[in-house]
Amino acid sequence: MYKKLVSVLAVAGLWLDGAVARSRISCRDDLNAFITKQNHISLDGVLANIGSDGSRAQGAAAGAVVASPSKSDPDYWYTWSRDSALTFKVLIELFIGGNKSLQPKIEQYMTAQAHLQGVSNPSGGPDTGGLGEPKFHVNLTAFTGPWGRPQRDGPPLRATALTIYANWLIANGGQAEAANTVWPIIAKDLAYTVQYWNRTGFDLWEEINGSSFFTLSASFRALVEGATLAKALGKQCPDCETNAPRILCFLQSFWASGYIDSNINVNDGRTGKDVNSIISSIHTFDPAAACTDATFQPCSSRALANHKAVVDSFRTIYAVNKGRTPGRAAAVGRYSEDVYYNGNPWYLATMAAAEQMYAAVYQWRKIGSITVDATSLPFFIDLMPNIAAGTYAKDSDTFTSIIKAVTAYGDDFINVVKQYTPADGSLAEQFDRETGSPKSAVHLTWSYASFVGAVERRSGVVPPSWGEPNANTVPKICEAPPSCDSTMTFNVKVTTVPGENIYVVGSITELKNWSPADAIPLDASQYTPSNPLWSAKVTMPAGTNFEYKYIKKTSEGSVVWESDPNRSATSSTGCRSTGTLNDEWR
Numbered sequence: 190m191y192k193k194l195v196s197v198l199a200v201a202g203l204w205l206d207g208a209v210a211r212s213r214i215s216c217r218d219d220l221n222a223f224i225t226k227q228n229h230i231s232l233d234g235v236l237a238n239i240g241s242d243g244s245r246a247q248g249a250a251a252g253a254v255v256a257s258p259s260k261s262d263p264d265y266w267y268t269w270s271r272d273s274a275l276t277f278k279v280l281i282e283l284f285i286g287g288n289k290s291l292q293p294k295i296e297q298y299m300t301a302q303a304h305l306q307g308v309s310n311p312s313g314g315p316d317t318g319g320l321g322e323p324k325f326h327v328n329l330t331a332f333t334g335p336w337g338r339p340q341r342d343g344p345p346l347r348a349t350a351l352t353i354y355a356n357w358l359i360a361n362g363g364q365a366e367a368a369n370t371v372w373p374i375i376a377k378d379l380a381y382t383v384q385y386w387n388r389t390g391f392d393l394w395e396e397i398n399g400s401s402f403f404t405l406s407a408s409f410r411a412l413v414e415g416a417t418l419a420k421a422l423g424k425q426c427p428d429c430e431t432n433a434p435r436i437l438c439f440l441q442s443f444w445a446s447g448y449i450d451s452n453i454n455v456n457d458g459r460t461g462k463d464v465n466s467i468i469s470s471i472h473t474f475d476p477a478a479a480c481t482d483a484t485f486q487p488c489s490s491r492a493l494a495n496h497k498a499v500v501d502s503f504r505t506i507y508a509v510n511k512g513r514t515p516g517r518a519a520a521v522g523r524y525s526e527d528v529y530y531n532g533n534p535w536y537l538a539t540m541a542a543a544e545q546m547y548a549a550v551y552q553w554r555k556i557g558s559i560t561v562d563a564t565s566l567p568f569f570i571d572l573m574p575n576i577a578a579g580t581y582a583k584d585s586d587t588f589t590s591i592i593k594a595v596t597a598y599g600d601d602f603i604n605v606v607k608q609y610t611p612a613d614g615s616l617a618e619q620f621d622r623e624t625g626s627p628k629s630a631v632h633l634t635w636s637y638a639s640f641v642g643a644v645e646r647r648s649g650v651v652p653p654s655w656g657e658p659n660a661n662t663v664p665k666i667c668e669a670p671p672s673c674d675s676t677m678t679f680n681v682k683v684t685t686v687p688g689e690n691i692y693v694v695g696s697i698t699e700l701k702n703w704s705p706a707d708a709i710p711l712d713a714s715q716y717t718p719s720n721p722l723w724s725a726k727v728t729m730p731a732g733t734n735f736e737y738k739y740i741k742k743t744s745e746g747s748v749v750w751e752s753d754p755n756r757s758a759t760s761s762t763g764c765r766s767t768g769t770l771n772d773e774w775r
Contacts, residue, residue, distance in 0.1 A: 220600055220603065220604060220607065223603075223607045223610075224603065224644055224647070226614065227607075227610065227614050227640060228640065228641060228644045230613075230614035230615075230637075231614070231616065231636075231637040231638075231640040231641050232283075232637070232641055234614075234615070234616065234632055234634070234636075234637035235276060235279075235280070235634055235637045235638050235641065236294070237632070238254060238255045238256075238257070238258065238632065238634040238637075239252070239253070239254050239255070239294060239297075239298075240252065240253040240255065240327060241253075243255070245258040245632060246258070246327070248327065248328070249268070249327035249328070250301055250327065250328050250329045251297045251300070251301065252294070252296075252297030252298040252299070252300055252301035252302075253268045253273075253301050253327050253328075253329060254268050254269075254272060254273035254276050254277070254298070254634055255267075255268060255327055255634065256268065256269050256272050256324075256630070256633065256634055256635070257618070257630035257631060257632055257633045257634065258631065258632055259629075259630040259631050259632075263629060263630055265630045265633070266327060267324040267325065267326060267327060267332060268301075268324065268325050268326075268327050268329070269323055269324045269343075270305070270322070270323060270324070270325075270340075270342075270343025270344070270346070270347060271323065271340065271342050271343045271346055271393060272634060272635050273298070273302075273347075274343060274346035274347040274349070274350045275346060275350075275472075275635065275638060276634055276635065276638040277294075277295065277298050277350045278346070278349060278350040278353065279638045279641050279642045279645075280294060280295065280638075281295060281350055281353050281354045281357075282353065282642075282645065282650075282652050283641070283645070284354075284357075285353070285357050285652075285653070286645075286650055295354060299351065299354075299370065299371060299374060301329060302347060302351075302374055303373070303374050304329050305325055305329055306319075306320060306374065306377050306378075308322075308325065308329065308330065308331050309331065310322040310325070310331040310332070310333070311331070311333055311336075311338060311734065311736070311757070312338045312339040312734055313339075313732075313733070313734035313759065314734075315377075316732070317732045317733070317734060317759055317762070318339060318381075318385070318732065318733055318734050319734075320343070320344045320377065320378065320381040321338065321339030321340060321341050321343065321344070321381065321385065321390065322338060322339065322340075322343075323336060323337070323338055323339070323340040323343065323391070323395065324336070335755075336395070337391035337395040337396060337398065338390075338391065338696070339385075339390045339391065340390055340391045340392075340393070340395065340404075341381075341382075341385050341386070341388070341390040341401075341404050341408070342393055342401070342403060342404040342407050342408075344377075344378035344379075344381040344382055344411075345378065345379075345382045345404075345407040345408045345410070345411035345412075346407050346411070346472075347374070347375075347378050348375045348378035348379055348382065348411040348415055349407065349410055349411050349414065349472075349655070351371050351374055351375050352375055352411070352414050352415060352418050352655075353652065353653065354371060355367040355371040355372065355375065355418055355422075356418065356421075356653065358371065359421055359422075364422070367422060368422045368423075368424070372418070372419075372422055372424055375415060375418065376419075376424065376426070378411070379411065379412065379415040379426055379429055380427070382408045382411055382412060382432075383412070383427065383428045383429060383432050383670075384673075386404075386405065386408045386432065386436055386670075387435075387439075387669050387670055388698075388730060389454060389697075389698045390404065392404065392451070392452055392465065393465055393468070394463075394465070394523055394524075394529075397452045397455050397457050398455065398698065398702050399452050399453060399454040399455030399457070400439075400452065400453050400454040400455075401451065401452055401465065402440070402443045402449055402450075402451045402452070402453075402465060402466055402469055403451065403465040403466070403468060403469045403472075405436055405439060405440055405443075406440065406469040406470075406472065406473050406485070407469070407472060407473075408436055409433055409436040409437055409440065409473070409484075410472070410473050410655055410657075412426075412429040412430075412432055412433040412436065413429075413433050413655060413656050413657070413660040414655040414656055415429050416429035416430045416433070417656050428670070431670075432670060433660060434660075434662070434663075434664050435664070435667070435668060435669065435670060437483060437484070437660070437661070437663055437664070438663055438664045438666075438667035438668070439667060440483075440484075440485075441483065441663060441667075442667075443466075444491060445461060447494055447495075447498060447564075448461070448462055448466075448494060448495045448498035448499065449461070449466035449469075449485070449491070449495045451463035451465045451466045451524075452465075458526070459524060459526050460502070460524075460525065460526075462498050462499050462502045462524060462525065463499065463523060463524040464499055464521055464522070464523055464524070464535075464538040464541060464542070465523075465524075466485075466495050466499060467495070467496060467499055467521075467538075467541045467542055467545055468537075468538075468541045469485065470485050470486070470487050470492045470495075470496075470545055470548075471487060471541055471544045471545050471548055471642075471646075473485065473486070473655075473657070474486065474487050474548045474552075474651075474652075475654050475655055475656070475657035475658070476551060476552070476555065476651040476652065476653075476654060477654035477657065477658055478552065478654075478657040478658055478661070479552075479556060479658070480549075480552060480553075480556065480560065481657065481661045482564075483661050483662075483663045484657055484660075484661050486552065486657070487545045487546075487548035487549040487552060488548070488549035488550075488552040488553055488556075488559075490560075490562050490564035490565035491564060492545065492549075493549070493564075493565045493568040493569075494564050494565055494567065494568055496542065496545055496546075496568065497515070497567060497568040497571065499521070499542075500518075500519055500521055500542055501515060501519075502524075502525045503519055503520065503521055503522055503525060503534070504519050506525055506532075506622070507519075507520055507522070507533075507534060507622040507623075508622060508623045508624075509534065509609070509620070509621075509622060509623070509624075509625050515571040516571040516572055516598075517601060518539075518542070518543075518598060518599075518601030518602040518604065518605050519605065520534035520539055520605050520609070520620070520622075520625075521534055521535070521538040521539045521541070521542050521602075522534045522535055522538055522619075522622075523535060523538060529629075530619060530628055530629050531622070532622065533619040533620060533621055533622045533628055533629075534605075534609075534619060534620055534622060535618060535619050535636075536606055536609075536610075536616045536617070536618070536619070536620065536633070536636040536639065536640070537618075537633070537635050537636050537638075537639035539602050539605055539606050540602070540603070540606060540636075540639040540640055540642075540643045541639060541643070542602045543599045543600070543602035543603050543606075543643050543647075544599075544639075544642060544643035544646050544647075545599075546595050546596065546598050546599030546602070547596070547599050547643065547646035547647045548646050548651075549595060550592055550595055550596055550599070551646065551649060551651055553588075553591070553592065554583075554592070557582065557583040558580055558581060558582050558583060558588070559580070559581045559587075559588055559591050560579075560580045560581075561576060561577070561578050561579055561580075561581070562578055563578060566578055569591070572591075572594040572595065572598055573590060573591065573594055576591075599647065600647075603643070603647075606640070608625065609625040609626075609627070611627060615627070615631065615632055616632070616633060616636035616637055616640065617629055617630060617631050617632070617633055617636065618630040618633040618635075618636060672730075672764075673730065673731045673763075673764040674728050674729060674730055674731055674764065674765065675728070675729060675730070675731040675732075675760045675761040675762070675763070675764075675765070675766040675767060675768060676726055676727070676728050676765075676766075676767045676768075677726070677727050677728075677729060677758075677760050677761065677767070677768050677769070677770065678724060678725070678726050678767070678768070678769040678770065679693050679709075679711065679724065679725050679726075679727065679737075679739075679770050679772070680722060680723070680724050680769065680770065680771045680772065681693075681711065681722075681723050681724075681739050681772040681773065681774055682720070682721050682722055682723075682772070682773045682774065683721055683723060683739065683741070683773070683774035684721045684774075685713075685716075685721065685723075685741070688743060688744030689741055689742070689743055689744070690710060690711075690713075690741070690742050691710075691711045691713070691723040691739055691740070691741055691774075692705070692708035692709055692710050692711060692739065692740050692741075692742060693708065693709050693711060693725060693727070693737055693738070693739055693740075694707075694708040694709065694737065694738060694740060695735050695736055695737030695738065696735050696736040696737065696755075697729065697730075697733065697735045699727055699728065699729040699730075700727065700729070700735060700737055705740055705742075705748045705750075708740055708742075709725055709727060710725065711723035711724055711725040711739075712724050712725060723739075729760050730760065731760055731761060731762055731763055731764055731766055732759065732760060732761075732762040732763075733759065733760045734757065734758075734759050735757070735758060735759075735760070736755040736756065736757045737755065737756050737757075737758065738750055738751055738755055738756060739751050739772070739774060741774075751774055751775050752775050756770075756772065758770055
């Protein structure tokens with residue numbers, strides 16, 4: 190009887206094990222089916238949002254990437270330099286991988302971007318900072334309304350996308366086109382990056398004016414590969430090679446002993462745990478790189494620790510993450526303090542978390558080993574509780590187990606997206622933190638592009654190397670580039686009474702980013718009843734567009750702003766130059 194019972198239990202156990210295995214296979218097959226279907230929908234979604242023949246981009250110029258067809262609540266009917274470059278980076282990689290039907294779109298994109306580089310806008314002209322303008326109308330004219338500007342990530346991101354294409358041209362008999370058509374666009378973006386990387390600007394979420402990890406990571410990569418491309422074409426990339434290591438040195442300042450503080454040189458009241466750092470890691474992924482901490486490669490200890498810190502920051506604040514404890518994927522937003530549309534998970538942020546896992550797996554397989562150290566150990570423990578620090582060779586069981594666990598973790602992030610993707614596959618910008626229903630802009634191009642890019646990495650398809658192995662040594666001493674400043678004199682005539690003082694404040698860091706509490710005081714030493722002059726000298730970067738206003742503070746502490754609109758000006762060009770602004774209070 191005892192033997193019979195054991196036999197029955199054994200058979201039952203085998204059946205249960207088999208049922209679990211069949212369930213896992215079924216789930217995996219279900220995910221694979223979703224990925225296959227959604228990948229086609231996502232690529233179609235990207236192409237539908239590109240003018241002039243995209244089905245959702247009617248009225249947009251040829252090659253212009255429309256952020257979203259949404260024209261109200263929110264109005265995303267614009268073309269952003271950043272979104273466009275990241276989108277076309279994905280399309281160019283698909284083209285190189287064999288989808289030759291995309292080449293006409295790439296050529297149209299180049300034409301559109303060459304045009305935009307020459308459009309004067311509130312950030313400046315073609316030679317005075319205008320390449321830092323974040324967005325334009327879809328007909329490629331300047332948007333002149335209030336906005337967080339400048340944003341310095343667009344030029345290096347565009348340079349990267351077009352450098353990938355230029356290198357393909359060189360390798361396939363298109364040296365002349367690379368030199369005569371593509372390089373002039375790249376060269377302008379590289380020159381902008383060299384000149385402006387060490388200045389503050391708005392981050393990729395267009396909210397924080399400071400030093401952005403994402404912007405600087407993109408700038409570092411662009412200058413490294415730009416310098417190499419210049420040599421291949423017999424061109425010059427002035428100061429690219431000298432500034433790239435300076436940026437790399439500065440990037441180390443963002444490491445906050447366990448995660449990347451994504452925005453520094455600001456007082457934003459945030460932890461700094463921001464998916465911008467994960468997006469940075471996948472953008473600077475180099476398939477030929479080791480797990481380099483200095484460049485925050487996807488498989489590096491720092492990038493893995495940061496991945497955990499960022500993902501964990503969303504686990505308890507979103508209802509849709511209930512029960513998603515460490516070791517399970519979670520819905521990921523921009524940053525935990527987000528209030529835009531009440532602060533929700535984003536499709537592109539959740540896909541970025543997946544993509545870093547796939548890129549890390551690729552790197553480990555190529556390297557042939559995985560090192561777990563004190564920095565990355567908490568990340569690995571979430572997935573494999575019994576793992577210990579050490580280096581695991583490719584032929585070890587632990588190596589195989591890590592690869593399986595991290596791949597499954599990446600797949601689990603896609604499962605989160607799958608759960609909150611409508612049946613028609615449309616991807617909005619966000620999904621509700623409580624219900625999971627789509628929110629904000631519909632058919633967001635960046636959401637679709639992020640899905641396609643992550644699936645490419647999951648399939649083991651990677652971009653060409655951008656040269657990280659030859660550019661990852663951090664200088665022993667960090668140094669900033671030589672400054673090129675001008676001194677601007679602000680003169681304003683305004684009649685005041687005792688106890689009142691006049692200040693100037695404006696849109697750039699040197700003018701205190703519109704903060705009245707930090708506004709620059711003007712001097713009244715030349716004030717007379719007939720000439721009520723207040724004056725101040727401010728040092729700021731030469732040749733820089735800015736907006737400004739004068740404010741009046743009373744002895745009681747109240748603040749009075751002069752009337753709209755904002756004033757605008759450009760600082761004098763030339764290092765150590767001077768300029769004067771003569772105004773009257775209005």
